[in-house]
Amino acid sequence: MSGVVCMEGFKSVIPYVVRVADINYGGHVANSAVLDFFHEGRIAYLAALGPFDELDLGGCGLIMAEARVRYRAEMKQGDRLQIGVRIPALEGSTGTMEYRIEREGKVTAEGETRLVAFDYSKRRPTRWPEGFRAAVSAFEED
Template identity: 25%
Template sequence: MPVQDNLPPGVSEALREYRTITTIPVQWGDMDAFGHVNNVVYIRWLESARVDLLDSVTSEVTMATGGIGPILASVHCDYKRQLHFPDTVHIGSRTERIGRTSVDVEHAVFSQNQQAVVAFGKSVLVVFDYAANRPVRIPESLRAGFEDK
């Protein structure tokens, strides 16, 4: 899937290997007492990026309540540079590994102002049957969608 064409200079090149790009403005309230974007904000940004990645694939795994859906097993973020208001971040997301019931998702957080990746993240999603309360095998439609890069 090609990266969006309407991105600011530098973004497409820096995130060309990612399946989806999520654009989020940095808000004044995202900063903490140290004057930079708080670490928790990055985790929320990764969440939005994961949802965009899942929405890019047609599958019976949905964000709707009940049924088969994703559940977060772990999330990790390595911070490389500080971010400040005002700025806009562009978060690239792609699948790294597709297992039997889980998918590892890689993220890169790119600062428009700094023209650099300021953080790398990793999320592990499990396909979960909420009615049965257990993980289930990744449906072929989701697997095929993730493998179709």
């Protein structure tokens, strides 16, 4: 996979170096930037499966219906992070994507997003395409 390090329980892991643009007035990573980090991980995860992307999962795209973030430790400019992503389950038209961010093996943030399979041409939720379901299942069980 795209990971450069191992992260227990996560097969998709990408490196990320904290940029100046990620920092807020407090001198550490802005809370909103962590969702951007999750997004970077999500894009890499989808590309590794398919290739897929958020607009094309082989018959539909996806939208985010909910996001949760738990901040565990301060992150600063120049920190070398690892972003782990996994999909524990897909059901009907919804699913959960889980994220973990680590610095030198220490968890700095965790979270999850609730995703919805979305038919952009009809502007409504739809079922996950079988090809996407199979790709996720094979990747996560491998």
